[in-house]
């Protein structure tokens with residue numbers, strides 16, 4: 001059995017430039033890996049099947065699973081005759097805006113590259129990942145990146161300043177397609193300052209990073225689910241240095257410089273929200289292996 005780590009991501013910025021003729025949105029976002037991870041176990045099979053095993057009843061165990069789709073894309077592209085059993089030990093909350101399914105797919109690609117002795121480059125794996133979903137390419141690399149296109153064009157960035165991250169997920173799931181669908185790109189939309197975020201990361205400035213976070217999808221999800229706004233308020237009240245919704249939500253993250261403050265926020269939020277985590281930014285690519 002080969003085990004591969006599949007970490008979650010958060011979006012430090014998420015900007016939407018315009019809607020494309022293919023229905024996707026052209027985005028510009030700064031994404032970074034955090035140390036909350038699923039564990040993927042890969043075992044070769046004697047037959048040709050791709051089999052998904054998970055104790056979590058919300059994880060699809062068929063072709064709908066993004067890890068299944070990743071294995072299938074690789075198997076078909078390189079005409080592999082061997083099957084694989086993929087066990088998914090879920091730690092990342094589902095439908096949360098943390099790219100859990102995408103990261104499982106990415107980890108499956110990295111692991112099967114080894115198990116099937118394919119010797120593919122990380123760039124080739126990321127290209128194959130884009131066929132499975134827009135977030136999968138970033139998850140193949142991990143670390144910190146500026147993502148463009150529909151999210152699959154990845155430019156590596158240096159690690160953001162180390163800090164604590166408190167994650168709080170309200171007990172609702174959000175459909176990414178629905179959130180993008182609800183976005184009205186008119187003059188009322190507040191766009192994040194991506195250039196300022198890039199500079200903050202370049203300078204290693206925690207306070208500038210806090211000043212530059214922003215997500216255009218936030219107001220869409222907040223309108224659909226007012227409980228997300230309440231969690232944001234609570235997190236600010238308990239003293240997070242910066243608070244934002246990740247991806248299409250509904251998870252809210254708080255960036256916190258000091259550990260004791262992170263513990264206070266965690267304890268405060270536990271009363272309001274079932275799923276709360278105190279974790280760290282991972283930041284670097286090679287932290288994945």
Ligand SMILES: C[C@](O)(CO)[C@H](O)COP(=O)(O)OP(=O)(O)OC[C@H]1O[C@@H](n2ccc(N)nc2=O)[C@H](O)[C@@H]1O
Pocket residue numbers: 011014023024025026027029097099102132133134135136149150151176177178180181247248
């Ligand atoms: C919200 C983010 O998670 C931020 O990182 C991503 O942009 C979404 O990435 P994802 O979940 O991998 O998205 P996909 O599975 O490729 O697409 C799901 C749906 O979201 C919408 N979608 C996604 C990405 C994008 N750039 N524009 C879109 O409009 C489309 O309706 C698409 O049918």
Ligand SMILES: Nc1ncnc2c1ncn2[C@@H]1O[C@H](COP(=O)(O)OP(=O)(O)OP(=O)(O)O)[C@@H](O)[C@H]1O
Pocket residue numbers: 058059060064065066067088093094095096097098099100101102104105135173176247248249
């Ligand atoms: N390996 C997987 N783990 C969890 N959910 C999966 C997986 N594969 C497919 N899914 C399906 O995908 C849906 C979205 O789950 P996921 O956890 O990937 O969302 P997300 O974190 O919001 O993703 P993103 O941030 O990329 O938009 C789930 O409702 C589930 O049915």
